[in-house]
Amino acid sequence: MSAPLVQMKNVSIAFGGVRAVDNVSIDLHAGEVVGLLGHNGAGKSTLIKMLSGAYKMDSGEIWIEGNKATINSPRDSRDYNIETIYQTLALADNLDAASNLFLGRELTTPMGFVDDSRMEAETRKIMARLNPNFKKLKEPVSALSGGQRQSVAIARAVYFNAKILIMDEPTAALGVHETAMVAELIGELKKQGLGIFLISHDTREMMELCDRVSVMKNGQMVGTERVEDVTEDDILSMIILGKNPKEAA
Amino acid sequence: MSDASKPATPQRRSLLQSLEVDTRLLGMIGAFLLVCIVFNLLTDGRFLTPRNLFNLTIQTVSVAIMATGMIFVIVTRHIDLSVGALLATCTAVMAMTQTSWLPNMLGLELGHPMIPWISIAIGLVTGAVIGAGQGWLIGYQGIPAFIVTLGGLLIWRNVGWYLTDGATIGPLDKTYILFGGINGTLGATLSWIVGGVALVAALYALFSARRTKISHGFSVKPVWAEALVMGVVGTAIMGFVAILNAYTVPSRVIARNPSLYGCETAEGCVASYGIPYSVLLLIAVAIVMTVIARRTRLGRYIFATGGNPDAAELSGINTRLLTVKIFAMVGVLCALAGVVASARLGYHTNDIGVLDELRVIAAAVIGGTALAGGVGTIYGAIIGALIMQSLQSGMAMVGVDAPYQNIVVGAVLVLAVWIDIQYRKRTGAK
Ligand SMILES: Nc1ncnc2c1ncn2[C@@H]1O[C@H](COP(=O)(O)OP(=O)(O)O)[C@@H](O)[C@H]1O
Ligand SMILES: [Mg+2]
Numbered sequence: 001m002s003a004p005l006v007q008m009k010n011v012s013i014a015f016g017g018v019r020a021v022d023n024v025s026i027d028l029h030a031g032e033v034v035g036l037l038g039h040n041g042a043g044k045s046t047l048i049k050m051l052s053g054a055y056k057m058d059s060g061e062i063w064i065e066g067n068k069a070t071i072n073s074p075r076d077s078r079d080y081n082i083e084t085i086y087q088t089l090a091l092a093d094n095l096d097a098a099s100n101l102f103l104g105r106e107l108t109t110p111m112g113f114v115d116d117s118r119m120e121a122e123t124r125k126i127m128a129r130l131n132p133n134f135k136k137l138k139e140p141v142s143a144l145s146g147g148q149r150q151s152v153a154i155a156r157a158v159y160f161n162a163k164i165l166i167m168d169e170p171t172a173a174l175g176v177h178e179t180a181m182v183a184e185l186i187g188e189l190k191k192q193g194l195g196i197f198l199i200s201h202d203t204r205e206m207m208e209l210c211d212r213v214s215v216m217k218n219g220q221m222v223g224t225e226r227v228e229d230v231t232e233d234d235i236l237s238m239i240i241l242g243k244n245p246k247e248a249a
Numbered sequence: 250m251s252d253a254s255k256p257a258t259p260q261r262r263s264l265l266q267s268l269e270v271d272t273r274l275l276g277m278i279g280a281f282l283l284v285c286i287v288f289n290l291l292t293d294g295r296f297l298t299p300r301n302l303f304n305l306t307i308q309t310v311s312v313a314i315m316a317t318g319m320i321f322v323i324v325t326r327h328i329d330l331s332v333g334a335l336l337a338t339c340t341a342v343m344a345m346t347q348t349s350w351l352p353n354m355l356g357l358e359l360g361h362p363m364i365p366w367i368s369i370a371i372g373l374v375t376g377a378v379i380g381a382g383q384g385w386l387i388g389y390q391g392i393p394a395f396i397v398t399l400g401g402l403l404i405w406r407n408v409g410w411y412l413t414d415g416a417t418i419g420p421l422d423k424t425y426i427l428f429g430g431i432n433g434t435l436g437a438t439l440s441w442i443v444g445g446v447a448l449v450a451a452l453y454a455l456f457s458a459r460r461t462k463i464s465h466g467f468s469v470k471p472v473w474a475e476a477l478v479m480g481v482v483g484t485a486i487m488g489f490v491a492i493l494n495a496y497t498v499p500s501r502v503i504a505r506n507p508s509l510y511g512c513e514t515a516e517g518c519v520a521s522y523g524i525p526y527s528v529l530l531l532i533a534v535a536i537v538m539t540v541i542a543r544r545t546r547l548g549r550y551i552f553a554t555g556g557n558p559d560a561a562e563l564s565g566i567n568t569r570l571l572t573v574k575i576f577a578m579v580g581v582l583c584a585l586a587g588v589v590a591s592a593r594l595g596y597h598t599n600d601i602g603v604l605d606e607l608r609v610i611a612a613a614v615i616g617g618t619a620l621a622g623g624v625g626t627i628y629g630a631i632i633g634a635l636i637m638q639s640l641q642s643g644m645a646m647v648g649v650d651a652p653y654q655n656i657v658v659g660a661v662l663v664l665a666v667w668i669d670i671q672y673r674k675r676t677g678a679k
Contacts, residue, residue, distance in 0.1 A: 092556035104564035
């Protein structure tokens, strides 16, 4: 088997006295969905923020496709083709969908000016694929529903041909229909060979979407299991007790 | 405009919608016209004369130039209280450069053709460096802009005093004072030509915007609406030139030197002032700043950072450096505004630009800039400055005492923000 797409080795970060992530290791292969589960405050968001460049880890290593990576900023992370959909949507509410989709990576005219028409056209194209109901292209995203805002965030990750996709609770604010759409999209992207870290509280959904699930508690990794090897109850007890029943057995 | 919740008559809504005009812009122009009409009635028609409108225009320029930069500051949720003081330091530097430093140190005699340009260049660099320094303290050291620029207000006002030993410096260079307003104007013919060029450029811009939309298959407004917008824009441009050209040079001024105005003798000689250079400068600044705001990455990042600083940061935008750039731009604009202000007086004085920070902030706010960040337009700031200036000169003409003038201006500022808040609530805009 080739080198994993991502390996995070013994990473730690503390905020003041809080060891938000404590000596955690996790890996991700191409065409694989790895789920992260755990109570609020377990350290899931913090863990993936070190991969996306939002936080700098205190110790540990990140390897991308077999090479040691240096990720000090969101830009570095993007350079490794990592795209992130943050739990609190990282959208500028006062700008329209196209400006948000291309934020930091604007298309420009030969003269170096931002090319709004081309960005709008590209946004229309990708939205037609991801969310055909999306029509409000001219309005600031503050005027959009939760689902529509989420599709802007997702479009942004998908458009730039990510190899590694991080989705932090992508369906938390969505209705049933939109949640199903996201699930379908995850399946499609996985088929295209992306590696996806998915964070969610819905254990059943995770059992369906993920190949493996990792459970965190109090900043530590409780365990990682293939979904076919465990039951939903096993996962729940890992989340609640912070112990892996399979290891105990 | 998202006006789903706005109860309006269907006809009016569809008219405004098909014109795709900014209702807020219409509101501001309406407010300006209202001020003009009220004062015209109160002054028995002395307000809406070419002479007064000409003066109003040149009095607005300095504050308007700084207000275009204040937009970027407020959009990114900062404030700059130092602009008036920074203007004073820049004019002190420029005045000393042309009257003392260049002649005494480099031996350029007074009146040397390079003197005004070197002085202006040094002034612009001074503004940029001071602005960038303040921006660095705010962006990289995390000191609130309010504090840095409040300190700046005290520091730069008195650095200006120190540079000149508190003396009035002048008279300033003959070429330099052409930027002041009435001393440097284009005259009738050139003004019409500039107006014509502007008209063609505006029509071309509207036309090519339409063509781009069509080429991408986006919807465009109906042809009649496009034609109407073009007609209004064209009338506005040419009307503005016509007003400035309608103000003619008084005969006693012509009598001093008729040949300056293309006449043999003063008898029967008529000459228009036309567009002042200072107004051309403001128009150039407005165009450049609008292009930056709408068509460059820098502008996009400014508005994104104002809307959501965290999102901007996570999108890889260097928001600290952005802060430095914004305050440096404001510094440059303060220096430009200083050129106009000191050229208008013909001197650098100690109290030049006093209270300008408040006028500039008021202009930006009256022009629809939201203090919460993320929202503001360059044209709004300029119209805001124009409204402020009309109120002030109007009241002066009516004979309102200075303290009452300030009470009215203060009340109008608060009222403008209140109206803006109501407008945003109604339209659901942020
Ligand atoms: N920027 C921060 N500053 C201080 N503490 C933080 C910060 N980010 C996260 N934490 C702390 O780290 C812990 C893990 O949080 P988080 O990763 O958001 O949990 P999860 O995403 O699993 O709900 C929490 O105790 C949280 O308070
Ligand atoms: Mg979280």
